[in-house]
Amino acid sequence: MRVTTAFNRMLRLPGASVSDVEFGDEGVVVTVRSRRRAKRCAGCGGCDGLQVRDRRGKRWRHLDLATSRCWIECELRRLDCRRCGRLALEAVGWARAGAPYTRDFEDVVVWLAQQMAKTPITKLMGIGWASVGKIIERVVAERLDGLVWLGVDEISYQADHRYLTCVADHQTGVVWAAPGRNAQTLQGFFAQLTTQQRHRSGRSRST
Template identity: 40%
Template sequence: MRGKRIWERLLGVEKTVVESVEFEERDGGVVVVGVRARSRWERRACCGVCGRRSPRYDAGGGHRRWRALDLGTVPVEIEGAAPRVCCAEHGVVVAAVPWARHGSWFTKGFEDTVSWLATRCSKSAVSELMRVAWRTVGRIIGRVAAEAGSVVERC
């Protein structure tokens, strides 16, 4: 398995291509992984809210970052493009990306882990272990539960 494929597995991302891996010295050290959606996903621009194919609108705010699960004790951030589409129902919104849920600053793997932990421990314990705000735990659980209850076919 080649280096970039290993990173895709370590990060738990699907339909995603790892383009770069860098170490930033800020905040005691952060691994920043540059990604893009696989070509087939990128060509099918979809609304981040409902998942329906939608015409591209613009590049949005450029690249942004999502927090991923830590690698050992080192925090990881994923950096990728966040273009916008024009959905017939939701208007101009950020396009769906394969590694994160709409409106989230965390990867799906991070949110899934937080949600699972929340079924086993107190919200305060999850907050402390995952190093996220107590209120963020609640918002993450809300997104994961909404997706689990959604009947809309996603991209």
């Protein structure tokens, strides 16, 4: 089996096709090509009115391969978007817009953040404290974007009955939580949604 085929099967990066693999001092560098022909703006997600300005190489940190760091590299089109006015690299399937990490890497960090404190995550994943926060922000923003069917519940913790209000998506799990159990607490959730997200959640069925 060719090494590129092996890495395609092992990494399963959405929308990517492995074209080269190099083993160096910094770890394993996997060069990929984006299989997406159609252009999509990473800023607004629009597909129309996009002009190719130039091409730039980009590198993402992926999950480690055994004891080696793993990097994904790809040359991408830099697009001028008439719809949102941004000049940004085209959107790719294996990473969130603007992220220096792959989706798989960020998803693991977010899962860990639900299980443990930040400091052990920084040691386990080899990233800085601030990066953990940025990853969580990106993933939560994306989950809020895809919210269709909300559930709201409260849980009590500690002996003196402190409460936590949780908002969950029925498909992806908890997307937001804050101390308290009244209408004002829940208002905090709606306050952080964009107008578009609020409009959509207004049509959702709350349970």
